[in-house]
Amino acid sequence: MQYVEDKSLENITDLEMAEYCDCHFFNCNFENKNFSRYLFIDCTFTDCNLSNTKLFDTALKTVSFENCKLIGIDFSNTIPFLLNISFSECNLNYSSFYKMDLKSTRFHNCLLNEVDFSNANLVGASFDDSELNGAIFENTNLEKADFRTAKHFLIHPLTNKVKKAKFLNDNLAGLVTSFGVEIS
Secondary structure (H helix, E strand, C coil), rough: CCEECCCCCECCCCCCCCCCCCEEEEEEEEEEEEECEEEEEEEEEECEEEEEECCCEEEEEEEEECHHHHHHHHHHHHHCCCCCCEEEEEEEEEEEEEECCCCCCCCCCCCEECEEEECCCCCCCCCCEEECCCCCCCCEEEECCEECCCCCCCCCCCCHHHHHCEHHHHHHHHHHHHHCCCCC
């Protein structure tokens, strides 16, 4: 496998299979690409479209996504060893993080509508200013997660671990709606 280090890649639409280290991808369109078995280490994707990208056995080691379109990606197929990802101002609608270990993962101002977080470990994760309409939290560990500025989430406290998770009074409805309680 080829090794690419310390490159700035801009406005590209294809990417050769390689190990990318300390690379910055800017304004690239990788929609529907297959990145299976690629390695990304200390990389940043900015203003990129990676919607429906295949990530089977892909390594994402300290990878940040900024203002990216990541619709419909199954992140659960990535290599879990040293996985470290963060998202800022991204559209992740219809993606899946099923059974993933996402401790302390940051989702800042992201669209996370209909995203599957079932059986995931989100201890200490933050969802600041993120939209979670229809997101699935089932058997999810949300201990110490920060939902204070998150919007439109529904979390059933009896089927998820929520000990020491942070919520504001204004968004507590997302915790009690499953009990049939009406809040006005």
